[in-house]
Amino acid sequence: MTDSDSPAERIEQAPEEKHTEPISNGRYVYCLVHITDQSEQIAVTGIGDSEITIIEHRDIGAIVHHCEELYDTDDLTQLKQWLLAHQRVVDEANQSYGTPLPIRFDTIFEGGDSSVKRWIESHYDRLQEELSRLKNRSEYRVHLFSVPSKFEKQIKTEDAELQRLQQQQQDSAAGKRFLLEKKYDNRLRELKQDRQSELKEELLENISPLVEEIVEQESQSSLQDDTVPENKERITRVAVLADESQETALGDQLDEFVERDGIEIRFTGPWAPYTFSPELG
Template identity: 40%
Template sequence: MNDTTIKEGRYLYCAVSIPDQKPDFSVTGVDDEPTTLIPIDDVGVVVHECNNLYDTDEVDLLRKWLLQHQQVVDAVGERFGTPLPFRFDTIIQGNDDRVREWAYEEADALSRYLDTLSGLWEYHIDVMIEDNELEAGLEERDERLQELTTRINDSGSGDGTNFLLEKQYNQRLATLKRRRRDERARTLRNRLSDITYEIHDRDTGERSINLTDSKGDESDRMTSQLTRLTLLAHENREKEIGDILDDVAAEPGVTVRFTGPWPPYTFTPAIGDELESEHATD
């Protein structure tokens, strides 16, 4: 038996508060497997039966599995309310009874986190700004840039001094642009913090498999990332968030992308991480 095979297991998608002990729920899951919901008191755990781990070097197949995982969690959210999602490829060895045993062990934590996240959803915000708008008026307001411009114009074009002056100019300009970008991002964050539960900055340099776009837009490279945020907010606040972003999008040279609601993947505690050690090696 290779290291991706298990005798019997359950692939875990999420936990969710359920209104009764026998909810009728089943959708197609990862690798087109049928899912079931296992009720444990007032909590349901969505699973499918499996006998192998979902490990592959094929990017397209991994993308498909990730998307199917997300679609199951989305369907649970639409039916029952905010779910507590588990990470992709979280598998517990054993049958439904083993899942119930684990859920009873984690009952207090599961109920606490589900109560905390009730009605809360994750939203993603990406704000881009054209470089010319980010630079607009900086030289007119900055004496150092004005001084460097004068010295550049007075020096010869082939002079080594000219090269050094232009380098200093670009460095000063980059510093001022960064300050302006940070100030505008901070202003937006402060406005959003009044109507959200939690805000995380997303690394502008991070790379990940994109589940929402088939292809990134790289047609215009003369733009800068103003900010990338992940919000945890109540569903009743979605319109207010949208109104704030409409104000930002109305500013010259600014583009805003607002997506959600998503299950709160970013804000989910690490329940179930110990299950990863239960992969069979027999």
């Protein structure tokens, strides 16, 4: 949007066809909301400091800004700014209108307000249904990590077989000791995997009564392990859709769950229900 000079030059070097033609009468859509009498105006600006407006159709509103091109950049700092600006608008929409139906970043409708209205009309029932399903609910994300050093220490002290193998190692000659070490390592690995599966199951059992839906996320996200802290291993990560009134209970439950050695939990939110949003035609 702003610094179009240098990136644009770089684009031209690329031979592939690219969506460079301007979008006619574009509306960048952040999210959809349910409009009530109490709805307040959104006070923040959007991506690139653009003015945020709402396109209303019946009782559904699309939070948009006017734009003429897709947002595309190879500049990470720029991308971060866009994402944070996008997220800020969605958060603000949540404040003003209640749980929004978040639209994927960089979705732009062509053809102005009327085009957006027509689209809302053609999906009206479904949108209504989704907005009421998500009402007063948010997405939270729970990451479960183990701290291998502590985790293993605990397994080692608890398992009699491991202790026996260790004792045997000490009493053996070099050749046999090597085999026993292998056996020891295998046993430790198995126990560790078992323990991780147990913890994961237990976590899911603990939180399910408090949430509406749970979606286990692939342990490798599209951004893989960016969020695994050093010296930790990820056991699992889940996205949950929960009533906002359950947030504290959920936090307490996780707090209790993490009261054991060798595991850590990361709990983020509240997010607009991105993971629980549908695909629409």
